[in-house]
Amino acid sequence: MAHGPGRAALYAAVAAKGFRRYATYRAATLAGIFTNTVFGVILAQTYLALWAERPGLGGYDQAQALTFVWIGQSLHMAVAAMGGGSEEELMERIRSGDIAVDLYRPVDLQLWWLAQDAGRACFQLFARGALPLAFGALVFDLALPASPGTWIAFLTAVALGLLVSFGIRYLVALSAFWLLDGAGVGQLAWLVGMFFSGMMLPLNVFPGLLGEVARVLPWSSILQLPADVLLGVHTGTGLLGVYAFQLAWAAALLAAGRALQSLATRRVVVQGG
Amino acid sequence: MDATERPVADLPAQRDGQEVIHLDRVEKVFEVRRRAGLLRREKREVRAVDGLSFSVGRGEVVGFVGPNGAGKSTTIKMLTGILTPSAGTLRVAGVEPARDRARLARRIGVVFGQRTTLWWDLPLLDSYQLIHRMYRVPDARYRENLDRCVELLGLGDLLDVPVRQLSLGQRMRGDIAAALLHDPEVLYLDEPTIGLDVVSKANVRHFLADLNAERGTTVLLTTHDLTDIEQLCRRVMVIDHGRLMYDGEVAGLHRIAEVERTLVVDLATEMAPIALESARTVKVEGPRQWLAFPAGQPAAPIVAEIAAGWPLVDLSLREPDIEDVISLMYAGRSAG
Numbered sequence: 001m002a003h004g005p006g007r008a009a010l011y012a013a014v015a016a017k018g019f020r021r022y023a024t025y026r027a028a029t030l031a032g033i034f035t036n037t038v039f040g041v042i043l044a045q046t047y048l049a050l051w052a053e054r055p056g057l058g059g060y061d062q063a064q065a066l067t068f069v070w071i072g073q074s075l076h077m078a079v080a081a082m083g084g085g086s087e088e089e090l091m092e093r094i095r096s097g098d099i100a101v102d103l104y105r106p107v108d109l110q111l112w113w114l115a116q117d118a119g120r121a122c123f124q125l126f127a128r129g130a131l132p133l134a135f136g137a138l139v140f141d142l143a144l145p146a147s148p149g150t151w152i153a154f155l156t157a158v159a160l161g162l163l164v165s166f167g168i169r170y171l172v173a174l175s176a177f178w179l180l181d182g183a184g185v186g187q188l189a190w191l192v193g194m195f196f197s198g199m200m201l202p203l204n205v206f207p208g209l210l211g212e213v214a215r216v217l218p219w220s221s222i223l224q225l226p227a228d229v230l231l232g233v234h235t236g237t238g239l240l241g242v243y244a245f246q247l248a249w250a251a252a253l254l255a256a257g258r259a260l261q262s263l264a265t266r267r268v269v270v271q272g273g
Numbered sequence: 274m275d276a277t278e279r280p281v282a283d284l285p286a287q288r289d290g291q292e293v294i295h296l297d298r299v300e301k302v303f304e305v306r307r308r309a310g311l312l313r314r315e316k317r318e319v320r321a322v323d324g325l326s327f328s329v330g331r332g333e334v335v336g337f338v339g340p341n342g343a344g345k346s347t348t349i350k351m352l353t354g355i356l357t358p359s360a361g362t363l364r365v366a367g368v369e370p371a372r373d374r375a376r377l378a379r380r381i382g383v384v385f386g387q388r389t390t391l392w393w394d395l396p397l398l399d400s401y402q403l404i405h406r407m408y409r410v411p412d413a414r415y416r417e418n419l420d421r422c423v424e425l426l427g428l429g430d431l432l433d434v435p436v437r438q439l440s441l442g443q444r445m446r447g448d449i450a451a452a453l454l455h456d457p458e459v460l461y462l463d464e465p466t467i468g469l470d471v472v473s474k475a476n477v478r479h480f481l482a483d484l485n486a487e488r489g490t491t492v493l494l495t496t497h498d499l500t501d502i503e504q505l506c507r508r509v510m511v512i513d514h515g516r517l518m519y520d521g522e523v524a525g526l527h528r529i530a531e532v533e534r535t536l537v538v539d540l541a542t543e544m545a546p547i548a549l550e551s552a553r554t555v556k557v558e559g560p561r562q563w564l565a566f567p568a569g570q571p572a573a574p575i576v577a578e579i580a581a582g583w584p585l586v587d588l589s590l591r592e593p594d595i596e597d598v599i600s601l602m603y604a605g606r607s608a609g
Contacts, residue, residue, distance in 0.1 A: 010406040017403060021394040024435070101390050104353040106378035107407055266357065 011115040018119025040073040058205035063143040070136030074129035086117040087173035094176040157226040160246035164221040167253025177264040198224040218249040294329040299361035323515035336502035339512035382452035386464035408455035422450035442473035535591040541584035
């Protein structure tokens with residue numbers, strides 16, 4: 001596949017279109033912002049009760065725990081924790097056979113969908129991330145950093161987390177080439193992802209082996225690590241270690257996606273007439 | 274190159290020099306697993322394409338017809354490189370499709386009537402802008418091609434409309450334009466008139482005929498609608514069970530099976546069979562009569578004649594179907 005500046009411009013344009021597609025549905029976005037905010041309030045109350053009972057749980061104080069809740073809610077749609085990512089569309093296209101249209105284009109399938117998902121994630125990060133977080137910061141006492149450097153470090157970790165999240169979701173989507181109906185795999189992936197990313201409870205709360213395992217799995221890149229970067233847990237070489245960990249998982253997952261993609265397009269039947 | 278000026282008899286000679294599509298004993302075998310008991314599964318081979326050989330010369334418009342499941346779409350998919358043939362060789366514009374899919378993609382255009390290449394949620398123009406970048410069409414060329422398509426396909430008012438709001442006919446015209454912005458040498462059309470009304474069908478056919486005449490684009494047309502074939506192609510290939518049953522002039526098909534359209538007219542009262550020069554009345558049932566006429570002939574004069582001489586209440590037109598022709602072909606073979 002040819003690369004170069006022309007290709008970069010194409011994928012940038014694809015990402016921009018991905019952003020615009022989601023921006024089209026304003027009512028759905030508003031409803032989503034409302035849902036994220038309500039869910040954030042419920043989760044925040046639960047965490048308040050938990051941290052009142054066990055102060056300093058997982059090394060977080062109350063404000064840090066609440067911050068974790070609202071970061072989780074603001075990343076929820078961007079990382080497609082419970083679906084809503086481009087992989088659903090890709091899966092549907094494989095099932096219906098519309099994938100044929102994608103395959104006869106002179107583009108790389110994985111880069112194409114990565115660009116599209118990046119555009120989608122950017123929109124969701126602004127629309128369904130920023131507003132609930134602002135609401136959370138107004139209503140609750142959060143431990144948000146004042147230094148712009150920490151915010152930049154956080155957004156970098158979020159971007160790498162999105163790459164990891166896409167890597168996982170792309171593998172899930174490609175399973176539809178063999179299973180045709182990938183809904184079951186999709187649901188399993190959300191469940192595992194919800195738990196191991198820290199969407200339900202921060203991973204540092206889990207003791208012993210479970211916690212150790214959870215922290216080295218790729219899902220920790222999606223929420224736990226970015227949240228910890230924002231909370232100032234990782235700085236200096238520790239921060240570089242976080243990035244290296246995320247990059248390594250992203251590279252491994254994307255490489256696996258490429259391998260599976262070439263296997264899928266080589267041997268699998270494109271559905272429909 | 275002006276394809277319309279070339280007599281049909283020249284076809285074999287033209288294939289030698291500048292063939293664009295070439296298939297040599299191409300096969301595609303699918304393995305289908307079927308439940309044969311509680312746990313046991315039976316493997317069965319399905320030969321979707323079975324030793325298909327043909328070539329298409331530059332600038333030809335060839336009809337590629339056959340009933341459902343005949344292997345048409347499988348063949349088209351192999352010609353785009355989406356499917357790899359199980360056996361045989363296949364070349365399109367000098368490229369082996371499955372091996373060099375991305376390179377071939379720049380030289381072919383594809384319209385699948387039942388799918389769309391356009392972005393559902395975005396205005397039509399957005400899709401064209403992406404295609405412009407995707408195929409790296411030079412700016413001036415893109416503008417020229419877009420203007421031409423917009424004018425000839427009547428897309429002017431539709432460019433700002435999200436694709437999901439387009440009617441089927443509008444969407445189809447949008448898709449045809451999308452397939453042509455990068456000046457493809459070969460255009461595959463898979464059921465481009467399916468589900469369209471009579472006027473939209475006529476528009477699409479006119480556009481394709483002009484495209485071939487002016488640009489010399491090679492067209493491989495898959496369709497159920499034999500009127501498409503009658504009006505666009507001089508050569509037709511009939512495929513069934515993955516094999517070529519007929520490859521030759523459309524006129525030759527008439528010798529095997531008279532391809533006719535049927536006009537169904539409802540008169541105000543029960544009357545004697547309508548007698549016309551240009552059509553024969555094949556059936557009368559109360560006030561309703563069925564008139565058959567050759568598919569290459571336009572319907573309008575016949576309708577006008579009936580409207581002038583008979584109390585016409587309502588009418589509908591039935592297009593000939595390829596299934597009819599195939600069954601006639603089989604009937605002819607077993608009789609001969």
